[in-house]
Amino acid sequence: SAGRSLRASVLRNRSVLLQWRLGPAEARRVRAFALNCSWRGAYTRFPCERVLLGASCRDYLLPDVHDGVRYRLCLQPLPLLAEPAGAPEPAAPAECVEFAAEPAGMREIVVAMTAVGGSICVMLVVICLLVAYITENLMHPAFGRPGLRRQP
Incomplete structure (x- = not known):
């Protein structure tokens, strides 16, 4: 006042x-x-x-x-x-x-959207890290390095 x-x-x-x-x-x-x-x-x-x-x-x-x-x-x-x-x-x-x-409804919608958006971001980061790990450690390159050839 x-x-x-x-x-x-x-x-x-x-x-x-x-x-x-x-x-x-x-x-x-x-x-x-x-x-x-x-x-x-x-x-x-x-x-x-x-x-x-x-x-x-x-x-x-x-x-x-x-x-x-x-x-x-x-x-x-x-x-x-x-x-x-x-x-x-x-x-x-x-x-x-x-x-x-x-309006209380708008406040609840904003909180819910923020939570969902944060969850999606965390999931995308985990997926990117998983793809990077698989690419680096589990997949064998098509052309090996010289000197590291496998013997049968």
Whole structure:
């Protein structure tokens, strides 16, 4: 995010770990956090439901993220209610982060292709070494060297 206090980490199990930090002075003035999200699908944009988190919360796990969809998560600290005679504290602006999960299928295909390609290369090297060994050691040349002729 722009403020660098909100961070989204896309995990391998298709979930996202959202983490944030507050300074000590800010943390004393917060009563809760409001988490809003939206995601842009192929044809339309969908809002996620609003989630309220406790003041001591510093992370949130968003499970089952769709591959290739652009997400936008916004976290807004909700201020403490002021005394009844005083005016309430103004709400801090929401900090947002955007991300898209990489399609898991493509990652698996790349890993599989790399493994197959590596296996083929190893097999080709072994075949070349085997042909070189056979050529050098087992096959007799058609024309022998002078002085090394075999006697019957």
